[in-house]
Amino acid sequence: MTYARSSALILIPALLLPVMPYAFFLRMSQSPLGVGVIGCGRIGQIHSNTLAFRTPGARLVAITDPFEDMGKKVLDQTGGIPSYHKNYLDLLDEEDIKAVVVASPTPYHVEHIMAAVERGKHVFCEKPISNDLATIDSCIEAAAKAGTKLILGFQRRFDANFQAVKQQIVQGAIGKVRTIRIVSRDPAPPPADYLKTSGGIFLDMSSHDFDMARFLVGSDIEEVFVQGTAWGPEAAGAGDLDTQITLLRFENGVFGTLENSRLCSFGYDQRVEVFGELGSLQGENRSPSTVTRSDAEGVTAGLPYSFFMDRYGDAYVDIVRAFVREVRGDGGGGVEHLARAADGKATVMAGMAAKASVQGRRLVKVSEMGR
Secondary structure: OOOOHHHHHHHOOHHHHHHOOHHHHHHHHOOOEEEEEEOOOHHHHHHHHHHHHOOOOEEEEEEEOOOHHHHHHHHHHOOOOOEEEOOHHHHHOOOOOOEEEEOOOHHHHHHHHHHHHHOOOEEEEOOOOOOOHHHHHHHHHHHHHHOOOEEEOOHHHHOHHHHHHHHHHHOOOOOOEEEEEEEEEOOOOOOHHHHHHOOOHHHHOHHHHHHHHHHHHOOOEEEEEEEEEOOOHHHHHOOOOOEEEEEEEEOOOOEEEEEEEOOOOOOOEEEEEEEEOOEEEEEOOOOOOOOEEEEOOEEEEOOOOOOHHHHOHHHHHHHHHHHHHHHHOOOOOOHHHOEEHHHHHHHHHHHHHHHHHHHHOOOEEHHHHOO
């Protein structure tokens, strides 16, 4: 027997109707959230597939990329589910699209965000909005005026390890936090051409770690002091660093360290330790295999993931799901962990302060960078 959407409630036993919350029926009556994806590169493909197949309550309506071969790749991956537009404005003009994922290259983020919010679309944007504070403020103000949400893609907040650490901090498992230590290393440095336009290690790589530090400590970064160098030719050729240690002090008195390296011979190294008055919490590295072999030759284990898309594959899915729940007003699903535009601005300010610390060889207050 086939039932129309409007008759679905007939299947619910009458005795349950008085006790079921109104929000339950409201969600049941909602149609899927129409979403469009701007940019069909590596991360755009991930988000498109997530929306097409792995996000309840969402419907991938359309994709856009100026390069048709990239658009075709997504269409092939999704079985032709969305429509394709070469011009992103055509996508934004689709009435069925209520929210967009901005997965375009960083220099185009502001243009795409502003065009979307002007049309009343909610926005999920890969970080950063911009590396210019005034431009970030303009986007925040435009979204507020339009009444639309502006969420940033700090996917590490949705990693199972880091979320477990956060949950136990909130529950008081280690009492009042006193220090934090974050280690973040990439398997291999990107090419010099990328580094020259990346904004530097602090705005590019370290921004995720500044955000994670704020997320776990629950306070803004007040001041930083950095020691760093360029060991490899890529960073040296770009006038950048590839290895750095930042001393952090937070507004609530907590302090800690952040260690970054663009090169790690054994893979993608992501670890955190939070120390408190009652104990410590450690988020260890993750590997494709958890098998450890012990024999007469020693104890061996598998290497960590070698690519961030593999290391944070589940986190990329969960953050998009949370964005959809946030826009729909469903609640739950980690929506409270989503990074807002102001969080993105805070990481840019911390990165700017870190860069100033290296240049001036001094401790720098984040407030020196602006409001």
